[in-house]
Amino acid sequence: MRIHFIAIGGSAMHNLALALQEKGNDVTGSDDMIYEPSRSRLERKGLLPTEYGWFPEKISSDLDAVILGMHAKEDNPELQRARELGLQVYSYPEFLYEQSKEKTRVVIGGSHGKTTITSMILHVLNYHNKEVDYMVGAQLEGFDTMVHLTKENDFIVLEGDEYLSSPIDRRPKFHLYKPNIALISGIAWDHINVFPTFEEYLEQFKIFIDSIVKGGILVYNEEDEELKKLVDQTTNTIRKHPYSVPEYSVENEVTMLQTPEGDMPVEIFGRHNLQNLAGAKWICQHMGVDEEDFYEAIATFSGASKRLEKVAETPKTVVFKDFAHSPSKVAATTKAVKEQYSLRKVVACLELHTYSSLNAEFLSQYQSALDSADVAVVYYSPEAVKNKRLEEISEEQIFKAFQRNDLIVYTNSEDFQNFLRSSDLDDSVLLLMSSGNYGGLDFDEISNWIN
Structure with missing residues (x-):
């Protein structure tokens, strides 16, 4: 072609x-x-x-x-x-469907965790040399490109984004894939520029559930109440498999996952990531990987790019960067780091960077999102607010939204970076959460600051 x-x-x-x-x-x-x-x-x-x-x-x-x-x-x-x-003009999800009409389509959706879950599945399949087609939104170790298409593979694994397909196709991408096997990790209001109310956002997941082919399979997070209601209400004739956070413990800054063969150390950590692991296990089992083989492979999974990615470490300091920006992701990531490193000071820095996060009406959703951190910092650029043609937001609005008296707020990138350079990070974890780069922060330089 x-x-x-x-x-x-x-x-x-x-x-x-x-x-x-x-x-x-x-x-x-x-x-x-x-x-x-x-x-x-x-x-x-x-x-x-x-x-x-x-x-x-x-x-x-x-x-x-x-x-x-x-x-x-x-x-x-x-x-x-x-x-x-x-x-013939296609959006890329439309074209992916055209390329996979004869395959078993496995689609991973949800407001959070979909990239991590898709990455876990691909890691396990790759570990066991099981060839599949795929599309995932993050770079994975051991993979050259994050889209792979063949004529011969039976399965295709697709990360199912709820954002719009193209400028002329206003349907969410995951509506176009018509999955045989689907997973939904949870629902937390996002993309408010496209879905201005939670009800409109919720409706997209209802449509996605209804788009699963008759007799197909839905794996879903039963701990999410809104999602559970949608699954209970659907009239689509599909098989439903709930999952939840598996049993685990944290010992000496290592997460131990309970398995039928005993406790197993894993490289990922945090309730949300272990919940993601439980969902990935179900999907892998539906794709022919048995439980024992799944655990063997997942023990070596270190995470998707920019998802709790360790960027620097000394005996006294650990630095992570994470793509978290929505309120639920920020709360889950901060809590995960504090649980894993309970004896260390956690310095959590959040950049408000997306359209939703810089929207004055949406800010209240961040209440308590940084409560697990010992030191909480928010950076945003007033210039970015102007560029997105949004209503101006003040530092007072930020304080009011996060409901934390000791919150530190920066609106100047240089000031924020000086704060990081001058901070005492002994016996600490520095957590940098953003879908941007804090106005020009070079993440490679951070290792020099902490040595």
Whole structure:
């Protein structure tokens, strides 16, 4: 096939482009800007556009498919040309479905944990040399690209995001996959720019449950009350398998998981991650991996990129970075670190960076989110608020939202970084939570600060 990508530089888009080229397709693409690591990865395979911008002349009638990225606008010149020529335009979830219609589709959804659960499943399957197709939203050790498509594999494992599919397809991505086997990790209101009420957000998961093929399987977190209600109410004729946090203990900063063969040390930690592990185990069992083999493989799983990722360590200090930004994720991650390192001081730093987190009306959702930390810090950029065209928020609003008198708030990146450099981090854990970089923090420098 001849396939052209509009906005090829996106995280998911460039991975799909690489996977389709690997499968033998003729792939081209355009973008107005491409950042690392997408840039280098595309360049290595000869897929980096020779110049940035949109070029309608790249769109010709002999293209078999055009794949439109979320980053492109609805009036994109290449999109307009494709429509004029009557070409088939797909969003990337739509195209993934087309590529997997004859396979058993395993879709991992939920407001939180879906990347980690998908990564756990792929780690276990890879450990036991079980070949599957996949798409996951984080870089995994031992995997070249995070999209893999073949003609021969029976299963495809897909991370099912609830965000919109493309500028011209306003359906959540996970509505398009029609899973044979699905998992939902939990529901916590997110993406308020698209789903302004919790009820509208909840409705997307109801539609997802109804989209599971008849006779299919739903694995779900029974500790989430809203999710449990949706599962109980569905009229879809599917098999339902609940899961919850397995029994575990923490001994000398090591998490021990209870298994039928006895206590087993695992590299991940925190209730939320062990809950994710329980869900991944069910999915792996439905894919033909028995319980004993699952435990053998999961013992070596160290985590997905940016999910409680250890970035520096000395005998006295440990530093983690985490993608957590929504209130429920921030609370779960902070609590997990304090439980694992109960005898150390936990310094938790949160950057309010996303549209939702910088929304004045949404801020109240963060109440108690940092309560498990010994020192709690919030950084946000007033410039980012302006760029997102949001109502200005004040430091007073931040204090009121988090309901913590000793909260430290920074609005200047240099001041925040000076705080980190000058802090006494002996016998401490530094937890950096953000989907950004605190206005220019070089995470590689942190190891120099703590040595």
